[in-house]
Structures are given as C-alpha cells and as structure tokens.
Amino acid sequence: xxxxxxxxxxxxxxxxxxxxxxxxxxxxxxxxxxxxxxxxxxxxxxxxxxxxxxxxxxxxxxxxxxxxxxxxxxxxxxxxxxxxxxxxxxxxxxxxxxxxxxxxxxxxxxxxxxxxxxxxxxxxxxxxxxxxxxxxxxxxxx
Numbered sequence: 001x002x003x004x005x006x007x008x009x010x011x012x013x014x015x016x017x018x019x020x021x022x023x024x025x026x027x028x029x030x031x032x033x034x035x036x037x038x039x040x041x042x043x044x045x046x047x048x049x050x051x052x053x054x055x056x057x058x059x060x061x062x063x064x065x066x067x068x069x070x071x072x073x074x075x076x077x078x079x080x081x082x083x084x085x086x087x088x089x090x091x092x093x094x095x096x097x098x099x100x101x102x103x104x105x106x107x108x109x110x111x112x113x114x115x116x117x118x119x120x121x122x123x124x125x126x127x128x129x130x131x132x133x134x135x136x137x138x139x140x141x142x
Contacts, residue, residue, distance in 0.1 A: 035116040035123045036060070042127045046134050058117055061100065064110040070141040071110075082110040088137065093129040 010025075011018040036054040043051035043062045051062035066081050074084035082099040089095055100111025118126050 031120055032058070032116070035120055038123060039114070039116045039127060042131065046131060048138055049134065054116065059113050059115050061111055061113050064112065066110055067138065067141040070137065082112055085110070086112050089130065089133050092133045095126055095129050
C-alpha cells in the first residue's frame, strides 16, 4: 500500500526528494524511448517487415510479409504463418515473441509482438538476433 501511495502521489516541487525523483523518472523514460525507437527502426528496416513507432505501450507489433513458400510450410504443419515464424525464431535465437494471430489481426496478414524492455545494452543483442534470423529465413524461403 505504501508503494502504491508513492506511485499515485509522487514528490512535488520543493519537497526534498523531488529533484532525485524527476531525474530518475526522466532517465527511465528516456531509456525506454531510446529502446523503442531503436527496436522499431531496426524492424522497419528489414526486408519484408514494416513496423510503426511504439506509442504508449512497451511493445512493438511489426507486420510480416512472408514468402509464399514459408506460408505453405506453416499451413502444411497446421500452424499460422506468424506462429511458425515466432517458433522458428525462438528455436534459432531464444528470442520470445507472440504471434499476431492471437490478437485478432486482419485475415491474411501476419504480425508478431515483441517488447523493448531489455536493457539498452541487451536490446542490441536482441536486434542482432532478430535481424540475422529474419534475413536467413527470407533467403531460405525466397
């Protein structure tokens, strides 16, 4: 209860902890913004991916334009293409994503949800792993 009281009633200007609170809050929010921009920009730069900037949540939700050969393989084993993509990425990289088919996406489109919560240092590894996986998949199935 004390923690929630502090969250909903933060220090006010003139109070002893106000400056520290503002600095720490701005540091955290600035870092989240940098990670969001870095991840969504990296995803949007990939061939066969479009990604809008993150707005208000801690997630990116890129759209995938997957090769027909890949989609056919997914259907053959009874998976939605975005589920197949997410599972193959998990197997190849250890990066956990959530297929867009679970979010009621427009039929015939493919997405996945990922977060930008890893630290600024770790987000670079995540981006590298996703980029390598995606580029290899596109080469293999094109």
